[in-house]
Amino acid sequence: xxxxxxxxxxxxLFPLVLIFVIFYFLLIRPQKQKEKEHQKMLAGINKNDEVVxxxxxxxxxxxxxxxxLTLRIDENVKMEIEKSSVAYIKNPKNI
Numbered sequence: 001x002x003x004x005x006x007x008x009x010x011x012x013l014f015p016l017v018l019i020f021v022i023f024y025f026l027l028i029r030p031q032k033q034k035e036k037e038h039q040k041m042l043a044g045i046n047k048n049d050e051v052v053x054x055x056x057x058x059x060x061x062x063x064x065x066x067x068x069l070t071l072r073i074d075e076n077v078k079m080e081i082e083k084s085s086v087a088y089i090k091n092p093k094n095i
Contacts, residue, residue: 068083
């Protein structure tokens with residue numbers, strides 16, 4: 001009888017462990033991989049790349065600083081934005 005009561009808590013804990021493993025492989029791990037790819041893309045950003053920001057603004061990079069970059073949106077219209085607000089590069093040159 002004592003073995004049966006010792007196994008019971010393990011059996012009750014198994015579904016929780018299983019749920020955590022499923023969440024890890026379906027949610028946490030893919031998100032970390034996506035974040036790693038985004039950081040790699042931001043590190044390789046260069047002058048004259050055409051980008052789209054998270055807010056949907058399309059522009060061409062004029063200058064790149066450590067944490068910010070300057071976008072040319074139209075003739076004589078420039079804005080400085082955070083690097084992290086770049087969603088993607090429209091025409092990546094390294095592919």
